[in-house]
Amino acid sequence: MKLERVNKLNGEIQIPGDKSISHRAVMFGSMANGVTKIENFLPGADCLSTISCFRKMGVSISQSGTDVSVVGKGMGQLKEPASLLDVGNSGTTTRLILGVLAGLPFHSCLIGDESIAKRPMSRVTNPLKQMGAKIDGREYGNYTPISIRGGDLKGINYISPVASAQVKSAILLAGLQAQGETTVREPHKSRDHTENMLKAFGVNLEVDGLTVKIKGGQELTAASIFVPGDISSAAFFLAAGAINPRSEIRLNRVGTNQTRTGILDVLLNMGASVTQANSVTDQAEPMADFIVRTSNLKATEISGDLIPRLIDEIPIIALLATQAEGTTVIKDASELKVKETNRIDTVVSELSKLGADIEATDDGMIIRGKTALKGGAIVSSHGDHRIGMMLAVASTICEEPIQLEGNEAINVSYPSFFEHLRNLSE
Numbered sequence: 001m002k003l004e005r006v007n008k009l010n011g012e013i014q015i016p017g018d019k020s021i022s023h024r025a026v027m028f029g030s031m032a033n034g035v036t037k038i039e040n041f042l043p044g045a046d047c048l049s050t051i052s053c054f055r056k057m058g059v060s061i062s063q064s065g066t067d068v069s070v071v072g073k074g075m076g077q078l079k080e081p082a083s084l085l086d087v088g089n090s091g092t093t094t095r096l097i098l099g100v101l102a103g104l105p106f107h108s109c110l111i112g113d114e115s116i117a118k119r120p121m122s123r124v125t126n127p128l129k130q131m132g133a134k135i136d137g138r139e140y141g142n143y144t145p146i147s148i149r150g151g152d153l154k155g156i157n158y159i160s161p162v163a164s165a166q167v168k169s170a171i172l173l174a175g176l177q178a179q180g181e182t183t184v185r186e187p188h189k190s191r192d193h194t195e196n197m198l199k200a201f202g203v204n205l206e207v208d209g210l211t212v213k214i215k216g217g218q219e220l221t222a223a224s225i226f227v228p229g230d231i232s233s234a235a236f237f238l239a240a241g242a243i244n245p246r247s248e249i250r251l252n253r254v255g256t257n258q259t260r261t262g263i264l265d266v267l268l269n270m271g272a273s274v275t276q277a278n279s280v281t282d283q284a285e286p287m288a289d290f291i292v293r294t295s296n297l298k299a300t301e302i303s304g305d306l307i308p309r310l311i312d313e314i315p316i317i318a319l320l321a322t323q324a325e326g327t328t329v330i331k332d333a334s335e336l337k338v339k340e341t342n343r344i345d346t347v348v349s350e351l352s353k354l355g356a357d358i359e360a361t362d363d364g365m366i367i368r369g370k371t372a373l374k375g376g377a378i379v380s381s382h383g384d385h386r387i388g389m390m391l392a393v394a395s396t397i398c399e400e401p402i403q404l405e406g407n408e409a410i411n412v413s414y415p416s417f418f419e420h421l422r423n424l425s426e
């Protein structure tokens with residue numbers, strides 16, 4: 001796909017529904033008693049993989065665009081799938097569904113694409129085995145294909161070595177089906193959509209700082225869920241608006257959960273002009289409209305507790321840093337190596353091709369700005385949606401057109417991305 005520089009970006013868009021929240025709404029709706037209605041669902045490939053897996057376990061789910069209705073089966077009532085559960089490209093589907101399956105007394109087998117086959121699953125399968133699930137797979141259950149036979153779980157007290165909402169959620173979902181109490185503690189706070197949504201489905205859980213405690217044997221009651229726009233998708237247009245001249249973009253109804261707003265902190269530290277309007281705070285998940293304008297950016301440092309609050313935004317932050325005065329340092333981010341691609345390597349290799357001054361480190365990257373991006377190169381998403389979108393945003397400021405390979409990967413989280421980019425471009 002050929003992509004060219006734009007004059008400016010102007011206008012208003014509705015950012016598609018949050019991917020993390022969309023997955024959870026389908027999963028929890030499937031386990032609940034009653035019918036769950038989901039509005040502003042993300043019809044991206046990852047969330048469609050979640051729907052297809054739960055349909056294979058006997059759940060009736062109707063989906064028409066962004067409207068979804070899930071006829072819940074009730075706890076423990078999902079049925080043994082007759083064929084493989086295909087998780088596609090989705091790490092969230094894989095890890096959370098393992099937590100659901102761990103509590104169910106039947107056999108199932110998970111497969112996914114080439115990228116999923118490289119992503120470590122023992123961070124979830126090891127604690128689930130400790131709880132009593134029988135799991136095997138490549139390298140004893142670290143990589144797909146993974147087979148699991150669940151049931152008869154006992155609660156655990158688990159101290160996670162990584163700040164990962166996928167690990168935390170898998171253990172909480174297993175804990176919900178286990179005897180006794182389950183506790184998960186993480187080193188830094190990761191996104192808390194599971195905790196918020198379980199509460200909305202009537203589950204009692206205790207959150208105390210970095211620890212979450214849940215009692216087994218609780219039922220879920222169907223809920224109505226409005227999914228706010230995904231701040232991880234909004235991030236691409238926040239960056240695009242800040243780095244393009246004479247630009248102003250309004251992004252409506254974007255999620256503002258504190259565990260996800262690291263990108264806003266970074267933009268403000270870099271001196272970007274981002275304001276909020278119409279904030280809604282009386283729902284399980286808060287949201288607001290964002291307005292971003294052309295900005296003079298300065299370098300920043302990103303590390304520690306901030307990392308889990310912006311983990312998926314690091315590729316686009318790297319592009320922002322190429323347009324900031326000074327040296328931006330990103331560290332403590334080795335989790336980037338186990339995403340859809342090794343995002344330290346793919347960000348550095350593709351941005352270098354466009355003319356950025358960027359260097360990989362063991363747990364992050366160093367970017368020196370401000371650099372005029374020349375472009376005029378063939379770049380690739382490497383099958384990673386976030387790398388593809390970052391490169392498409394980069395093309396809007398490149399001196400020469402670029403050729404983007406693997407643009408179809410963007411369907412994973414933002415099927416209307418190019419339509420939105422075209423509509424805003426002048």
Ligand SMILES: O=C(O)C1=C[C@@H](OP(=O)(O)O)[C@@H](O)[C@H](O)C1
Nearest residue numbers: 020092163164165166167311312
């Ligand atoms: O729980 C979730 O919905 C997600 C958690 C994060 O992964 P980790 O839990 O591996 O950090 C994030 O990168 C992913 O895009 C979605």
Ligand SMILES: C=C(OP(=O)(O)O)C(=O)O
Nearest residue numbers: 089090091092312339340
């Ligand atoms: C890492 C991501 O997703 P997942 O882990 O669900 O594949 C992402 O969306 O950037």
